Amino acid sequence: MLERLSWTRLLLELALFCFPALLLGLIFGYLSWLLLASVLVALAWNFYNQLKLSHWLWVDRSMTPPPGHGSWEPLFYGLYKMQQRNRHRRRELAILIKRFRSGAESLPDAVVMTTIEGNIFWCNGLAQHLLGFRWPEDNGQHILNLIRYPEFSQYLQQQSFLKPLTLHLNNERFVEFRVMPYSEGQLLMVARDVTQKRQLEGARRNFFANVSHELRTPLTVLQGYLEMMSDEALEGSVRDKALSTMQEQTKRMDGLVKQLLTLSRIETAPSIAMNQKVDIPRILGVLQREAHSLSAGNHQISFRVNEDLQVFGNEDQLHSAVSNLVYNAVNHTPKGTHIEISWQQTPLGAQFQVSDNGPGIAAEHIPRLTERFYRVDKSRSQQTGGSGLGLAIVKHALSHHDSRLEILSDPGIGTRFIFTLPKRLIVPATSIDNKVKMGE
Structure with a gap:
């Protein structure tokens, strides 16, 4: 194993160069000249090795150093080992930089x-x-x-x-x-x-402001009548009016709370499994009776339903979506309006559509209709008990089913609310036929 140079090794090497000159000088004389010649040979040999080293460092640049002898061998080997260590450190540094950049990119x-x-x-x-x-x-x-x-x-x-x-x-x-x-x-x-964070903070502030505003009116009415009852005894028509108004406002608050709970439940629901069969025709059959009862003959309501068209999804969420669209059509259109509800299969999937020939909605309102508490006609919403949460519920329920609500409206002509469930969510007809046979 090679070791580093020492004075002893250098002196021994010099002695090897001078020994022949010393021997010949003792025999033939001219000792000083022979010693000078030996020193010059040693100097020439060192110059030669320096040239070899310079050629390797600047010209050759190969991985292995040239062969060295004597005191130059540990120098060549030491430079080679130092080069290996530097190369290894460069590789480690390159890997470290690559990892840092890869982590920073992630x-x-x-x-x-x-x-x-x-x-x-x-x-x-x-x-x-x-x-x-x-x-x-x-x-x-x-x-x-x-x-x-x-x-x-x-x-x-x-x-x-x-x-x-x-x-x-x-x-x-x-x-x-x-x-x-x-x-x-x-x-x-x-x-x-942090755009989304700012938007969420703004939505939270607006939500609390809207909820406070929505609850303030019914609570004020209830508080007023309760104070009247505590101050004096109400009888006759005054008492009946007070009770009717308090019941109406209580019902309004109850509806608001139920819609808030429904919206919260849909928003916080995890990803749903799309393996539950939802019988939309049966749901629409129940909604048809409820819509006629809610309209009390003030609207012309017609249903066009494909009785064999069922889908996979979450029944509660899809029920909330279709019921809110039907109730909105009845509650927010004037008397005499013709309302048509359609559930049909199209090349794109299962399509649900609610259309009316009412007054329509101005274009500037359409992008905001699915926002919480947003209402086009606030005065009419107060009369009908609307809270502005129905379409927000529809929007979030459809998002879990890879669908979205499309709103088309022309002022003075009418409005259409449409959503289409993907074809992959349609229950195959063979599955429905087998279910009917088992029921028989």
């Missing part, structure tokens, strides 16, 4: 690495998508040239990154920025899209 946030001055030297793919960076074109760019917002510039200049900065970008997204020192002279910036 993060759900945009990651940007900059110098302390703000020059970008790396970013992940989400930064390119969320912040509009181009890579590698933006390599070396100053980050303030790409994110041009006064608040962001001030945030970087303050060099106080204890709290995140949230910006409303030009692409209508809310982005939360966090900056932290990464290593000496470098900064790591993490940008997170």
Whole structure:
């Protein structure tokens, strides 16, 4: 095994060069000249090995060093081992960098690495998508040239990154920025899209405001009549009116609470198994009787139902969807309106449609109809007890069945509410026939 050089080995090697000269000098004389010649030979031999080393390092660059002898052998071998260690470290560093970049690309946030001055030297793919960076074109760019917002510039200049900065970008997204020192002279910036979080916070605030508003009116009526009853005895028509109004408002609150519970149950329901057979024709048969009773002869209601068309899905959710659409048509159209309910098979799947020839809905209202508590005619909704939750229930129930509600309306002509369940959810006719035979 080779060992590092030592003074002893170098002196022995010099002695080997000088020994022949010493021997010949003792025999033939001219000792000093022979010793000088030996030293020159040793110097030439070292120059030769230096040239070999230089050629290997700068020209050859092969993996293995040239053969060395004497004191040069451990030098060549030592350089070779050092080269192997450096190569191994480079491989480990490359793997580490690859893992870091792979992990950064997998993060759900945009990651940007900059110098302390703000020059970008790396970013992940989400930064390119969320912040509009181009890579590698933006390599070396100053980050303030790409994110041009006064608040962001001030945030970087303050060099106080204890709290995140949230910006409303030009692409209508809310982005939360966090900056932290990464290593000496470098900064790591993490940008997170918090648009959905902001929307949920806004929806929550609107929800509580709407619920408070919806409950305030009936509670005020009940409180007023209860105070009247406590102050004086109500008799006759006044008492009957008070009881009727309180019952009506109590019924309204009860309906609101039931719809809120239904909506909450549908929203929080896990992914449903699409193996339950739902007999929509039977459900529509019950709704037909209820719709005629609710209309009290004020509407012309007709049903066109394919009695053999059943689907797979969640019966409670589909019942909520179709019943809300039917009840809305009866409750929110004027007297004399013709309402048609259809359940038919189409090339796209099983289609349910409720159409009327009522006054229609203005185009600006249609995109918001499925929002909670949104009502086109609030005065009429108060008269009919509408809460603005029915279409929100329909929307979420259909989303669990890979379908969506389509609303078509022309003011003065009428409105159509349509949804189509995918063909894969239709129960095969053979399965229905076998069920009928077993029932017989």
